[in-house]
Amino acid sequence: MPPDSSSPTVTSICCIGAGYVGGPTMAVIADRCPDVQVTVVDINQARIDAWNAADLSQLPVYEPGLDAVVARARGRNLHFSTAVEEHIAAADMVFISVNTPTKTKGIGAGQASDLRWVEACARTVAKAATGHTIVVEKSTLPVRTAEAVQAILAAANPNGGSRRFSVLSNPEFLAEGSAITDLEAPDRVLIGGNDPSAIEALAALYASWVPQERILRTNLWSSELSKLTANAFLAQRISSINSIAALCEATEANVQEVARAIGTDSRIGPKFLKAGPGFGGSCFQKDILNLVYLCRHYGLEEVAAYWEQVVSLNQWQQQRIAHVLITKLFGTVSGKHIGVLGFAFKADTNDTRESPAIRICKELLEEGAILQIVDPKVSEQQLAQDLGQASGAGEGRWHQVPDVEQAATGADALLLLTEWQHFAQINWPAVAALMRQPAWLFDARAKADANAARAAGLNVWTVGEGQL
Incomplete structure (x- = not known):
């Protein structure tokens, strides 16, 4: 569909929320x-x-x-x-990009999204906006949240004054x-309204670099x-392959070979x-639990139970890895030093939210x-918080160390939890010499050079393969 020539021209954007989504x-x-x-x-x-x-290495979000x-x-x-209200007033388009965490108390606690910040943003926009303002939902929201935003904005103009609002949904993917790559060359840009x-008007902005199709x-x-739905489907695939990884370990199959065959x-x-x-x-977890809550709200219990199991299996996988390590270390880790390689939930980010490393x-x-x-x-302050x-x-205590060698010093085991590239290039003879024998590598990411670790004298357990 070609751009509508009657669409308003956007010359000023205000984004509420300077976090992982809004900033990049x-x-x-x-x-x-x-x-x-553009003002954030x-x-x-x-x-x-x-x-x-001035030092760009100090940006609050790390993304390559x-x-x-x-x-x-x-x-x-x-x-x-x-200066939130000042920049809302000057904007043609306002993005709402604030956190929508899972509620911790009240109706829907543990599953429903806490929309207090979205509502607060809508009320601030209703108060400060001038003229025609396009309000764009960028935060991940439950379906039909726009109704609440529209109601709040409409109440700001009870008599049809000079101000007018249009509400759009433009979720991030x-x-x-890889956020910058995803933004610069997206699979798709979705605009609902x-x-x-x-x-x-919003499509015209993206058309500056995104093909119309x-x-x-x-x-x-x-x-x-x-x-x-997108996040639920992606998370489902992860839980599915992890369930097969456990079966592979029990049957001496190799999950990497199975994944390649089916892929x-x-x-x-x-x-x-x-x-x-x-x-x-x-x-992932927040959005699936939100989906579960919505399904139960609409009486779709079987659908809710289906998606809830994706989260349950994810948590089980993390507990399973911890229990495998304890079992292999003669049934106890009390007083034993364990080197933990990686704490962020994935490589190339400093984000630890819902990181598997936390539960493990x-x-x-x-x-x-x-x-x-x-x-x-990941900073020491963030580790302490998590x-x-x-x-x-x-x-029963922990401390942060600067490198793999210090993580290995005196350790009975190394546990690889984040797939940082340099963990694939460890000097295993040097590292093994620092550990207490018999020593183990537990590779929960299949990232390390397992053959080199074995050659250096370590016992090796790899997710989906077990101990070889």
């Missing part, structure tokens, strides 16, 4: 649309200061290539500010670690539900068939292990 997305839009002024606003002064830091994009656009047409001219237009509800089937394809410690990140490490700490954790991008305790010495 707006940076790429500013980079590719140099005639559009947030009430967190420290976060905004970090986005404005992000620093170069910010360097090109910041100060030209990309800005970061805490970013994979952390009921106002054709507003849809085309990749810009999909739907109604609001289909767009909102598509994001939850060559064009109906299945090879992606997301990598066995590991399970999915993590900010979206907590299990080991509860059993009295002493953890020596190395991750190139593990619920400060670093320290002694049984």
Whole structure:
């Protein structure tokens, strides 16, 4: 569909939320649309200061290539500010890109999304916007959330004044670690809405660098539900291959060979068939639980139970890996040093939200292990927050170390949990010499050179293969 010539021209964008989605997305839009002024606003002064830091290595989000994009656009047409209402008032288009965590109490606790920040954004837009403002849902939201946003905006104009609002859904489909590539060359851009001219105004922005055939237009509800569904399907594949990994270990099959065999089937394809410690990140578990809650709300109990099992199996996989390690170390890890290689939920990110390492490490700490954790991008402060305790010495405690060698010093085992590339290039003879024998490598990512580790004298367990 060609752009509608009657669509409003967007010259100023305001994005509420300077996090993992808002910051990189707006940076790429500013980079590719140099005639559009883009301002990212947030009430967190420290976060905004970090986005404005002269040293681009201090950006609050780590993504390969992000620093170069910010360097090109910041100060030209990309800005970061805490003046929220001022920039909403000046904007033709406002993106809502705030956190929607799972509720921890009240109706739907443990499954439903907490929409307090989305509602707060809608009310702020209703108060500050001027003229015709296109409001774009960028946060991952339950289907039909736009109804609430529309109601709040409509209440701001009870008598049909000069202000007018159009609400669109434009969910993100970013994979952390490759977000810039995903933004610059997306599989698709999805725009849902009921106002054709507003849809085309947003489509025109993306058309600056995205081919028209990749810009999909739907109604609001289909767009909102598509994001939850995409994440559910991807997470389902991870749980599915991990279930087969456990069976492979029991039967002496090799999950990597099984994945390659089934992945060559064009109906299945090879992606997301990598066995590991399970999915993590900010979206998969949250979105599936949200889908479960919505299905139960609409009386679809069997559908809810189906998707709930995807999360249950993911948690089981993490517990299983911890139990395998304990069993192999003679049934106890109390007082034993375990080197943990990686803590972020995946490589090339500093994000630890719902990281499999959290549950696995907590299990080991509860059993009295002493953890020596190395991750190139995760801070000690973040480790303490995720593990619920400060670093320290002694049984059931942990401390951060700067490299693999120190993680291995005095350790009975190394546990590889994040697929950082340098973990594939470990000097195993040197590392094995630092460990207490008999020593183990537990590779939950099938990333390390298992043959080299065995040649150096280590026992090796690899996910989906077991001990060879």
